[in-house]
């Protein structure tokens with residue numbers, strides 16, 4: 001027997017991007033472990049990916065191309081050859097492109113975060129075709145936009161410093177589920193005497209293990225940050241030297257923050273005045289005493305109307321108290337901005353014949369149903385889906401499903417499995433998994449460039465995304481040499497070597513080593529140097545003013561909340577959030593039996609007070625509904641959900657739920673205040689017991 005150990009990288013949309021060691025015995029992957037030598041991974045993987053072989057060798061893997069024979073959504077398919085599949089697709093795309101290339105739409109996200117299998121050859125293909133561009137907003141665009149207004153780029157505190165912090169605010173994140181390797185460091189900090197405070201409407205697994213939990217109402221974080229500023233300024237818990245040298249607009253900020261008294265903030269957030277004041281005091285006083293105070297800000301705060309502003313306001317806090325002076329102080333939302341990724345080389349936007357329209361992935365429901373018009377352009381006639389499962393994950397799912405059900409829409413889905421979206425495809429193409437292809441990765445929770453070597457041969461007739469688009473390009477007659485580049489040639493272009501951070505990047509050596517840290521200072525903003533237009537941390541942002549936004553930290557109330565929409569709240573009084581489940585990764589892994597068994601079935605966590613009023617008992621099946629739609633789940637009566645809030649951990653495959661629906665039946669397509677992001681957690685619902 002030959003046994004080898006292959007260096008790989010976790011492809012999933014998770015901040016941790018773990019370094020993997022894959023054991024291969026006679027061509028079969030038998031074990032996936034975390035690399036003990038990679039500092040962020042430290043030899044530990046989450047449950048999901050320790051079971052990666054279960055996913056790769058799953059009995060329901062798609063092994064050959066399929067053509068739909070049933071109705072859209074029904075899931076009836078027959079096997080066809082690759083030649084027939086590719087010829088069919090190329091013929092249809094050619095016919096549409098000859099009339100209206102913008103009627104073709106790619107729909108992809110981060111099923112894999114790899115720079116090669118994510119969007120390289122595929123992007124080149126759609127650029128050459130002149131297809132509509134896709135605005136990839138579904139996850140992080142509101143927060144990223146808010147962060148950049150204040151900070152200039154998504155660069156923050158290094159993961160490898162958090163164990164040295166003395167105070168960590170875990171703000172809108174549940175790292176035990178979704179950022180495990182940060183949680184290890186937060187726990188180490190706790191052992192060394194740090195205080196951990198969770199700011200989250202829900203008593204998540206993580207909030208339960210923190211010293212304190214502040215359960216504000218969803219979408220109100222911007223107000224809490226303004227209240228903290230108010231107290232920090234009033235009680236003079238500021239780093240005046242840092243503020244003077246490295247920030248812009250303090251005097252205007254001072255006036256604005258004065259409006260946000262702890263009383264006003266407490267009423268806005270649904271928490272106590274003491275919670276506001278004490279949070280500001282512990283943060284400001286520890287910073288003043290020279291202790292490192294850190295914020296792990298996560299994307300939970302920005303899936304609401306005011307999500308961009310929330311992130312912007314929170315990122316002002318470290319500069320006010322001078323927390324950036326310490327490597328273990330500051331804030332981390334995402335580390336992605338540090339990577340000098342060479343997107344133009346990978347994706348070749350220069351191939352675009354002209355500037356096509358852009359379609360926002362967060363409003364795919366409406367956009368698939370939209371007729372041609374002068375403002376919109378041609379109706380969407382073809383969608384090519386890869387690395388994404390929009391029928392399960394996009395908001396306002398009844399509309400998304402209706403769009404994909406259009407008989408005149410030509411849909412191609414590249415997948416590992418027959419997902420809810422694949423059920424609507426005309427042609428399904430089997431794609432390789434991370435163990436079967438080559439890739440190169442950045443991360444959004446650490447600063448290592450990562451390599452993924454192929455550990456095993458493709459299963460069945462599966463092909464890498466890149467190969468599928470290479471073959472399609474040939475059939476379309478695209479003759480630019482870039483359509484012949486191999487995956488290794490693509491990977492070798494991933495980073496700009498003219499950047500001092502990636503000066504050591506060399507693909508062949510990265511493949512051998514598996515990972516390489518970017519060259520970065522430990523404390524990125526100890527001496528200022530923010531990559532904003534002013535070079536300072538911008539409390540006042542002229543860019544925001546130019547973009548038509550309030551240039552100062554402010555508060556944008558949710559679309560759907562009792563305060564902002566009392567008429568709607570009279571009918572739908574409960575706020576619903578649907579954050580990640582620990583054993584799933586978005587909708588990935590829901591079909592892996594052992595992981596689905598760990599989650600059980602779709603649940604709705606609901607406070608005892610809200611149950612009493614509705615005659616709901618623990619274990620009852622309940623219907624969750626609003627004007628957009630309805631789904632059922634099993635009620636868990638628990639104080640983990642604060643009164644007025646219900647929580648349905650996500651994202652279930654619709655077809656694996658008893659009613660064929662999931663939480664996105666009730667979420668809306670309204671967009672965030674900045675970044676054109678979705679507002680999954682800005683949703684009012686009513687809940688009723690389902691008759692047995």
Ligand SMILES: Nc1nc2c(c(=O)[nH]1)N[C@H]1C(S)=C(S)[C@@H](COP(=O)(O)OP(=O)(O)OC[C@H]3O[C@@H](n4cnc5c(=O)[nH]c(N)nc54)[C@H](O)[C@@H]3O)O[C@H]1N2
Pocket residue numbers: 013014015139171172173174175177178179199200201202204217218219220221298299300301302304577579580581582583584585586587650651681
């Ligand atoms: N196991 C697992 N890991 C994942 C994922 C997964 O699905 N499963 N998804 C991955 C992806 S794509 C992403 S983007 C990240 C997600 O990362 P996050 O969006 O940070 O998700 P969570 O870590 O669940 O943290 C969200 C927390 O925010 C809380 N929350 C909801 N609304 C608000 C609010 O308005 N204010 C505040 N303060 N808190 C709020 C929720 O209750 C939840 O506990 O995780 C990634 N990792």
Ligand SMILES: Nc1nc2c(c(=O)[nH]1)N[C@H]1C(S)=C(S)[C@@H](COP(=O)(O)OP(=O)(O)OC[C@H]3O[C@@H](n4cnc5c(=O)[nH]c(N)nc54)[C@H](O)[C@@H]3O)O[C@H]1N2
Pocket residue numbers: 013108109110111112117138139140386387388389390392393394414415416417419431432433434465578579580585586587588650651663664667680
């Ligand atoms: N209600 C609610 N909805 C949400 C969220 C929420 O918190 N609540 N979170 C949102 C967030 S943060 C995100 S990021 C989105 C995520 O939405 P998506 O990016 O669509 O993520 P997944 O649902 O995990 O689907 C990814 C798909 O890609 C496939 N895939 C993986 N690797 C490959 C590959 O190499 N090739 C091909 N062809 N396919 C591959 C997987 O099999 C999987 O089916 O969901 C959003 N939807």
Ligand code: SF4
Pocket residue numbers: 010011012014015016017018045046047048049050180181585
């Ligand atoms: S999903 Fe996240 S924690 Fe799990 S192995 Fe992948 S990168 Fe690591």
Ligand SMILES: [Mo]
Pocket residue numbers: 013138139140
């Ligand atoms: Mo995400």
